[in-house]
Amino acid sequence: MWKEIKKLLVDLLWPQIKDVIKKLMREFSGWMFTKVKEMIQHRKTESANKAEAKAYEASEKSRTAETDDEARQHEAVAKVWREVAEMFRQENEALQVELELLRRNSDSKAEHAVARLAFDQAIDESGEEFKVKEGGQLLQLDERNPK
DSSP states (O other), X not given: OHHHHHHHHHHHHHHHHHHHHXXXXXXXXXXXXXXXXXXXXXXXXXXXXXXXXXXXXXXXXXXXXXXXXXXXXXXXXXXXXXXXXXXXXXXXXXXXXXXXXXXXXXXXXXXXXXXXXXXXXXXXXXXXXXEEOOSSOOOOOOTTSOO
16 A cells, blocks of 8 residues: 555656756756856956056056157057957956856756656665665766766
């Protein structure tokens, strides 16, 4: 009798449990990617700001230069620093786009992996109680590394 009740419970609850797992994974993934994006944006913005400061400093030296040659030299340095700052900004934008694509791809892979997850892959029901199976990989997220 207990075996039939367990099967009925599994058949009724497992789809709902998988939906909860998917939701938790999406929430965690969203949180994690937001933190990574913020960290990268902070570092790149900081680097761009430092480059802009160097460009400003070189421009100021150009304005106070004693000779035209010295002024051109400092203005050339300022131009390079402005280009470096712009490069950091563009790199930051590109990384943000790549991270968003990675997040979407990882969310999709995780959802598909959870959808394929069978109850008996995750839960040991051989005893009187359900127990989470220890060891092994539950989700097949990388097609190149199947179970």
